[in-house]
Amino acid sequence: MKRLTYGLMATAVVAAAITAPAFAADWFPVQVQVWEPAFDMNSPRRDINYTPLEKAAKPWDLCVSFPHMKDAYWLGVDYGVTEEAKRLGVKMQVVEAGGYTELNKQISQLEDCVASGADAVIIGAISADGLNNVIKEIRAKNIPVIDVINGISSPELTAKSLVSFGEMGAKTGEYLAKQHPAGSGKVKVAWFPGPSGAGWVEAGNSGFTGAIAGSDIELVETKYGDTGKEVQAKLVEDTLEAHPDLAYVVGTAVTAEAAIPILRSRDLTGQVKVASYYFTPGVEQGLRRGQIVAAPTDSTVLQGRIAVDIAVRALEGKPYEKHVGPALYVVDGDNLKDFDASSTLAPKGFSPIFTVE
Template sequence: MAAYRHYLPSLAIATCLAGPALAEPWYPYDAVEITPPFSADGKSSPVSYTPLEKAEKPVSICVSFPHMKDAYWLGVDYGVAEEAKDLGVKMHLVEAGGYTELAKQISQIEDCVAGGANAVVIGAISYDGLNNLVAEVAKKGIPVIDLVNGMSSKDVTAKSLVSFYTMGFETGAYLAKKHPKGSEPVKVGWFPGPAGAGWVEDANKGFLEAIKDSAIVALPPKYGDTGKEVQLKLVEDVLQAEPDVRYVAGTAVTAEAAQGLIRERGLKGKVDLLAFYMTPGVYEGIERGFITAAPADSMVIQGRIAIDQAVRAVEGKEFIKHVGPKIFVVDAESVKTVAKTNILPPAGYKPVFEVE
């Protein structure tokens, strides 16, 4: 770790759950580095992440999101916008409108690069579908940062993301602990998100791996876009087809959308909800007792780190190539002590598309 003069030793950090005020620095932050970088089975090592104080030259960063339809990406937007302001760089954000809009995402990024972006940060719609584009951008000497969702491209400069395999695994492990092997079997409806997205496939593998030696019986995955209407319809269909379902687990949108349905049908306490990542709606649902648990992946920090990586790459400074915040599970007990700072956007936050 001596090579990274901006990364403090892991022991120097107080736990990220301590919850400083919003006005105070978000760093140093408890994180995990993967070595070798970009490897599926790399070694995880604790690191403490501290960004640059300011950019040393003018930098313009293009940020591309799949959509801005749910609070998760709003949180990532808060992270990239705030870090761009902190570092004193320009940021232009585009969003494609949904996980079916791969061609639009590619076109938007091409326009960004043509417009003079010095670096590109991508929340990818498809695990493999942007590889040709990334190769072309990289050939121009423009750094590409893989943010949140994951891409299979070997031409990316850095990754700021967590393992969605671990997110799914932690969610499944939470259930497996409640219903160990040998106890009465219980059914779980499983809603991992849009088919084909890298983060969805990873979460699906992790969840199924965690429950395989337990009394949890997972129904076949129900894939769908992370719009509330789509997820609500999927949950309604499963509850009708499988009236003895004990849990509904899936995306944050799934859990948020299902709360009203569970109340309306008088199923509270009979069908419990879990999400495999955190949003403000999931956090509030846990506080109110309508959602059982969810791992927190600190999406705000993922956004902040991606901007810092981009600036470091443009300026030729050292950076960790593959890193993400440490994951921890929030439930009814721990939600009382977990501060929202850094794991969620502020209440009432509106999307920011430009930082000048």
């Protein structure tokens, strides 16, 4: 594996307490973790400070593929990749498939990107396994492929810029388990991990359920569904009907955002608490208003920026880390004031960007 030998320096292990990323005049250097061996979330990690290239050697043409742009989570990734493309001086086309049911569309869009002359491809995958054949075809053309955010099982990948969604789910589970340890009194929890079959969802589910084992959390429902707000709202409503004594709604950021007005309309805000296992502007607002108890941040914007930097490094034959992601931490009402939103959220008023010239 190529190893980044400049612009990076070893750092101390991340403290358990929250520490907001240290930003220079731009977004770097920033603390990240590197998995070695790469592509295995169970591999040991080391902590480094990441500094990207100053500029690309030429205006490379990058293609970025997202599952959708239906929520603010992917808006943050879009902000990260397009801003880094501008900073490095490369071209970029961003495509989105429209949802987690649209695997064939994502495959077709990736094929179109390559046919149009993309020098490198960055993929936020709809499916952990479903893109492996097209990735093999792209890599056969010696085109770098970077896995961002969601996770892909293909061994053909050039690199990964992502965190462990298993750990994201586990951090939310651990937070709740500490509030309700064994013997403290059973509390009923409904869990909404996201669309079935997506790699990040299966990992998040495993992490969450493992973390609450042995606590007094009683998992009464696990409901899968697309991360559109209407779908998640329906799942929450059905669950509240089935479990009038529910204590928590826990799941995707979209689930958390959808649950707030539903609970308010049913006069359940004081009875049913809400938590998410990733971060969006709606989650931040819910935390500020006391409507959401906690959510880990995976520094979405930074994952996008780093993916672009890795793609350019790979194209230019410069050293790069093969498997890197920002350090995770949980944000709640107590430490929200220390949270640096620029690592995770697009600025207010940001609209999706699909082309960088």
